[in-house]
Amino acid sequence: MNNYQSVRQNALIAFVVILLVTLIGIYFRPIMIIDETRYVSVAWEMWDKGSFLVPLLNGEPYHHKPPLIFWLFNLDWLIFGVNDISIRLIPMLFGLGTLAIVYKIYLALWNDDQEGAAQSIVVTAGTVVFAFYNSLIMFDVILTFFVLLGIYHIIKATQNPSRYHFIMIAVAFGLGVLTKGPVILVHLLTFMVFSFYFMKNRLSKDFYIKLVLSFFGGVLIALAWAIPAGIAGGEEYRYAIFFGQTANRMVNSFAHQRPLWWYLVLVPLLTFPWSLYKPFYTSIKKTVFDQQLKVLVGWLLATIVIFSLISGKQVHYLMPEIAAFSLVFTRLLTSSASSQQISSxxxxxxxxxxxxxxxxxxxxxxxxxxxxxxxxxxxxxxxxxxxxxxxxxxxxxxxxxxxxxxxxxxxxxxxxxxxxxxxxxxxxxxQLDMSRFSKSIAILQEKGIPVLHYKKYHDQYQFAGRLHQPLIVVYDNKEIDNYIQKNPNAMFITYEKQKNMQKVNQDLIIEKTDFKGKYALLIKAKDYKNLYKVSSTK
Structure with missing residues (x-):
């Protein structure tokens, strides 16, 4: 088999893996609460209100994430109409793009190893965590594409410092910021530190000036949205997108707090099934680490350390490194190829x-x-x-x-x-499909009946019900009573654990649905004090 046939065959296999995993997700799973429903609902509110500059959550500016994925959803709906299927293919498309970039990075590092480059595509697609996240409505596969795109052009710029590569570094950085904020800097800057440290040839002063200008260009791309959005969204929103979110997540994350060693323990899972492939470990002993391998291994380990020092930790935060692991894995195997039969x-x-x-x-x-x-x-x-x-x-x-x-x-x-x-x-x-419950809310709103929501609302019903109005969030009995006095026909959404449902007066429930191990209950607001048989208060 020649090199062209090998690349084509491996690309086809990788495409089949990613496509089938995505279709499995679409077939079995509704849009999952809370994250997926939130992100799709934010995009829906942008579409419904025509607020394409400032993302909205329950009618208020949403500052937790930049707008690129929401723009992509709106573009999809412009082409295919509002639906919940075609938007779920968007992360997959970026996943396929990531496979192409992995191939190009491998060749940029080892241009004489066409076979290894072809295999790296299949290794990436076959990493369970990476494949699975292609089926989720999340930011991280999209961010991975831009991280690896930036890394590819950084490598190429060191080999051939043409204007094109520096422009593409700016594009990758700018769109990465618009995908998930400045966190892309952690991935790119860490790579550059190791890349320049292990580089045999010293780079010119002109190179560094152009590189700095590239990142400045990326900042301008992000500011092209952030400045007008900050003006349109108001002072609180402006502060949040420029300072609040990044500082809070980096210093003392308000969510997903994990111990320092959490990522280290999860490494075998993050790289599964290749973490259980014995020839990989024997190849480590046989391989003489060249400059390129030192750069990649140093980058991967350093990034894990950096993210471990940040209090908020999630599996998908390391998605770019999970994808890039395939480069190290494949190179080690091809560098110590064995003529003996292999097993797994x-x-x-x-x-x-x-x-x-x-x-x-x-x-x-x-x-x-x-x-x-x-x-x-x-x-x-x-x-x-x-x-x-x-x-x-x-x-x-x-x-x-x-x-x-x-x-x-x-x-x-x-x-x-x-x-x-x-x-x-x-x-x-x-049972996690909330369409029926959400459509009941939509019918109430169409009749002019306000709907109250007890405590924090994650926007989970807006897209599923195609709601055109926000829910009214209340936090205590006083707020509920005050609203009932003004609107005696108001409805009320509250939540209860399954084990407590025997205490609930079932006759008062108009609609209910599963919600993260609980039930979401829709009742008349004036009945909220009578909802429980044992106690008259929540």
Whole structure:
């Protein structure tokens, strides 16, 4: 097989993996609360109110995220009409673009290793966490594309400092900021530190001036939105987008606080299934680390350390590094290629272990204290367990004649991992669809009946119900009573845990839906004090 055929074959395999994982997500999952529903609802409010400069959440300026993904959703709706399917393909498109950039980065680092570059595409697509996030309405796969785009052009600029590469660095940085804020600097600056440190040839003063100008150009791209948005959104919104969010997240994150060692423990999961591939570890001992590998390994480790020092931690914060891990993994394997037959027993054993867990879960879950609003589908759990166990047995017994064949099969098995994760909980996932509940709210609003929401509202009903008015958020009984006096026909949304539902007067419930292990309840606002049989107050 020549190099062109190898690249085409690997690109096709990677495309199939990402596409199937995305379709599995679309088929099994509604838009998930709270994050996905929030982001789609923000885009919906922009569309509904024509507020394309300032994102809105429940009618108020939304400063937690920049607008690029919301603009993309609005562009999608302009082309295909308002829907919840085509927008879920947008992260996937950036994921496919990321695969192309991974290939180009590999060749930029090792231009004589076409085979390794082709394999890096499949390794990236076959990393379970990366593949899975292509099916989510999140910012991180999009950010990953811009991070790796910037890294590619930084590498190329050191090899050939043409104007084009510096312009593209500016574009990648600017659009990365518009995707998720200045956090892209953590990824790019860390890479540059290691890249310039290990570089054999010293760069000219002119190079650094152009590089600084590139980042300044990226800042101008971001400011082209931020300045007019800050003026239009008001003083509080202006302060939040320029200072508040970045400072709060970096110094003392208000959400997702985790211990210092959290990412270190999760590394095997973040790089699964390749973290369980034994030849990868034997190749570390055999490989002489060249300049390029030192840069990549230093960048990956340093970034993990930096994000570990930030109090707020989530798996997807390291998505660019998860994708870039494939470069190190593939290069190490191709640098120490073995002529012996290859196996992937540890991956197979992990699949069998997962199958055992799937068999046990439907029997263990009902005996735990966890709030469950669904009945486990035992048959679905057993089918999923059987499928993943059969894949595990095959991988244990199979001997591969080449790294390419092994990588291809393990990468394709990622689709199965995602499928068997969704299948057993299909009935739980289906109950998370809030369309009916949200449409009941829309009908009330169309009749001119105001709807109150008890405590913090995450905008979860705006898009699902295509609501045109915000909900009225109330925090205590006094606020509720004052509003009822002015609007005796007002409705009220509150939440209750499943274990407390026996205390609830069921006759007062007009509509209910599952909500993160609880039930969202829609009642008449004037009945809120009578909702509980035991107590007259919430």
């Amino acid at each position: 027993k540890m991956v197979g054993y992990s699949y069998i272990l997962y199958g055992v867990v799937l068999v046990a879960l439907p029997f263990i879950l009902p005996k735990t204290k966890a709030d469950m609003t669904f009945e486990p589908d035992i048959v679905a759990f057993l089918i999923a367990a059987a499928l993943i166990c059969m894949a595990g047995i095959y991988l244990i017994r199979k001997k591969f004649s080449s790294q390419q064949k092994m990588i291809t099969l393990v990468s394709l098995s990622t689709v199965l991992v995602v499928f068997v994760t969704h299948l057993p909980i299909h009935n739980f996932l289906s």
